[in-house]
Amino acid sequence: MHCPVCLRADSIPLLDLGEGPVFCNVQWPSRAQAIAAAKAPIRLAACASCGHVFNEAFDPDIVAYAPGYENSQHSSTVFSRYAERLVERLATAYGLSGCAIVDIGCGRGELLEALARRVGGRGYGFDPSYSGGDASADAAVHVVREEFDPERARQIRPALICCRHVLEHLHAPGDFLDGVREAMAASGDPVLYLEVPNGTHLLRNAMVWDVLYEHVSYFTARSLRLALRSSGFRIHALYEAFGGQFLCVEAAVGAPARARSGRRARASDPSPADAAGPMTERIERWKRWSSGERRSGRTAAIWGAGTKGVMFLNLLGLNSDRPIPRALDQNPAKDGLFIPCTGQQISLPSVDALAGLSSVILMNSIYSGEVEARLAGMNVAVELLAAD
Ligand SMILES: [Zn+2]
Numbered sequence: 001m002h003c004p005v006c007l008r009a010d011s012i013p014l015l016d017l018g019e020g021p022v023f024c025n026v027q028w029p030s031r032a033q034a035i036a037a038a039k040a041p042i043r044l045a046a047c048a049s050c051g052h053v054f055n056e057a058f059d060p061d062i063v064a065y066a067p068g069y070e071n072s073q074h075s076s077t078v079f080s081r082y083a084e085r086l087v088e089r090l091a092t093a094y095g096l097s098g099c100a101i102v103d104i105g106c107g108r109g110e111l112l113e114a115l116a117r118r119v120g121g122r123g124y125g126f127d128p129s130y131s132g133g134d135a136s137a138d139a140a141v142h143v144v145r146e147e148f149d150p151e152r153a154r155q156i157r158p159a160l161i162c163c164r165h166v167l168e169h170l171h172a173p174g175d176f177l178d179g180v181r182e183a184m185a186a187s188g189d190p191v192l193y194l195e196v197p198n199g200t201h202l203l204r205n206a207m208v209w210d211v212l213y214e215h216v217s218y219f220t221a222r223s224l225r226l227a228l229r230s231s232g233f234r235i236h237a238l239y240e241a242f243g244g245q246f247l248c249v250e251a252a253v254g255a256p257a258r259a260r261s262g263r264r265a266r267a268s269d270p271s272p273a274d275a276a277g278p279m280t281e282r283i284e285r286w287k288r289w290s291s292g293e294r295r296s297g298r299t300a301a302i303w304g305a306g307t308k309g310v311m312f313l314n315l316l317g318l319n320s321d322r323p324i325p326r327a328l329d330q331n332p333a334k335d336g337l338f339i340p341c342t343g344q345q346i347s348l349p350s351v352d353a354l355a356g357l358s359s360v361i362l363m364n365s366i367y368s369g370e371v372e373a374r375l376a377g378m379n380v381a382v383e384l385l386a387a388d
Pocket of ligand 1: 005007048050
């Protein structure tokens with residue numbers, strides 16, 4: 001497979017993680033169905049030319065997003081506050097009062113609704129996995145259960161195109177960005193807000209639980225800048241957010257698209273090759289922990305049944321026996337469902353769900369204050385461990 005960003009076929013193998021679930025964000029109604037969920041190989045490689053990191057074993061034909069894909073994080077107050085600040089920033093920085101907004105990959109449409117409400121404009125979402133109902137003709141937000149369509153976006157003439165956590169899923173991100181630019185060029189002078197998981201954060205901190213089949217790409221600031229400039233965008237701002245876990249870009253239509261060639265790496269860019277060892281070591285460390293817990297008859301649960309939790313359980317090769325028979329998650333839509341491939345049942349955190357546990361493994365430390373407060377509120381004494 002060629003590099004998704006610079007299109008060169010010159011990659012260096014980085015890390016073979018074996019097989020992982022094709023969909024981390026699809027939970028199953030029975031353990032048998034969960035265990036039978038499809039798997040596919042994850043082999044990370046780094047482009048020798050532009051430094052981009054990607055899954056060279058990715059096959060776009062086996063990934064089709066449909067209703068049932070559940071990745072909302074809005075049940076967390078930490079995430080909700082982040083989303084509120086983002087809405088405020090975009091609304092005030094770009095004078096969007098009364099304007100139309102397009103959100104590509106809008107999920108349930110929570111952010112789009114908040115943006116449309118804040119600016120008093122209309123919101124239009126595209127998401128093939130949207131599971132909400134059809135809006136009435138006079139509703140402020142309309143979501144179509146389809147992939148992004150530049151022609152349709154052009155008719156909407158948005159002042160803002162928002163695209164969170166989509167680009168890393170795409171086999172051909174350049175073609176997608178070309179379409180976004182085309183729709184924007186026909187809409188006056190709109191702004192693009194793009195957000196992806198931060199590949200630099202992943203490489204620097206060996207965040208191996210953030211590697212998942214659905215993500216073809218792990219964008220660093222360097223490869224994201226190259227992808228945008230190659231599709232003819234002018235970057236207003238590129239920054240990290242959410243404790244460094246997200247990489248955000250605000251951009252406008254710039255010079256016509258040009259050849260996809262990368263700048264040379266800076267000394268501050270993380271070397272992808274240096275990350276492979278610490279990622280393997282992290283997996284091995286937790287495997288040793290898990291064997292020790294099993295031998296001593298102790299029981300734990302993960303807190304966070306999102307992608308990190310699913311990959312944690314899968315990369316450790318666990319099943320729903322000890323030491324981790326359960327998963328906890330604050331999203332009510334996941335309550336009672338089962339984790340793909342490893343089969344742990346997911347529950348909302350409660351005194352009953354925590355009964356008999358010696359420890360809880362928090363999948364994302366950014367939520368530690370929130371989770372500690374929940375545990376204290378339930379008066380449950382368990383050891384809280386951090387997987388990151
Ligand atoms: Zn490349």
